[in-house]
Amino acid sequence: MTVGENGTDDVVLVHSSDLHVDNTDPDAIDGFHGLVGLQAVLERAETLAAAVVLLAGDTFENHRVAPAALRRTAALLGGARMPIVLLPGNHDSILPDCLFERGGLTALPNVHVLGVTHADSVRFAAHDLEICGLAHRGYDDMPPLHAPPPRTTRWRIVMAHGHYVPAHDWAVEAHRSWLISDDALAATDADYVALGHWDRAVQVGGGSVPAYYSGSPDLARTVNVIRLGRTSGVAVAREPLRRLGGLESGSSARPTIV
Secondary structure (H helix, E strand, O other), rough: OOOOOOOOOOEEEEOOOOHHHHHHHOOOOOHHOOOOHHHHHHHHHHHHHOOOOEOOOOOOOOOOOOOHHHHHHHHHHHHHOOEEEEEEOOOOOOOOOOHHHOOHHHHOOEEEEOOOHHHHHHHHOOOEEEEEEEEOOOOOOOOOOOOOOOOOOOEEEEEOOOEOOHHHHHHHOOOOOOEEOOHHHHHOOEEEEEEEOOOEEEEEEOOOOEEOOOHHHOOOOOOOOEEEEEOEEEEEEEEOOOOOOOOOOOOOOOOEEE
């Protein structure tokens, strides 16, 4: 691999989720909730020279998002200097009147919507990287994870939007929808599993694969930063969002290793 924009041979990814862009918020960009968080995530990704941004579900609050909010979202995503892989979640699942097509996101060359522009994986040959994920289609229950086919790239990232339950809680949590188990995580054979659906940032799973929720930007006030190093392996840290939580550009705040 050649030296990348970050000055190393690492592949840097930024993971966020649950932006819930919606129509009304008088304190947000143009009055639309969620866009401050989206802008902060993209700006942080640019400062980190990220190769790809992962948005792991619920980018939008629902399918009734106003056209103006969709246009503003598309402008932010389309103006980003890196590819963005977007996984539809339970709030913005794929319906016949596709929100992502209606909003113009699928026409953006740097935006890849799993389940819409790509079936269930996107390959980035320059980084020897594949990003896989099962999109929500409608509102019915579905397994957010499945075992992908054998690898064809050095790095595999899996995205999923659902509710993780450890084995010891499975019986009492079985009534929930979109369940994710330790066995399902292990079966991904992933270098990192980028999860969405929880507002808090936390690592989950039995440790067989690195699996993390990023949390929502407005509550976690961080993004997960994944560094894939051919010699150093996989490192995960939480980096502060500089437009959120009182941090200003140039802040000395240090990343939290997770």
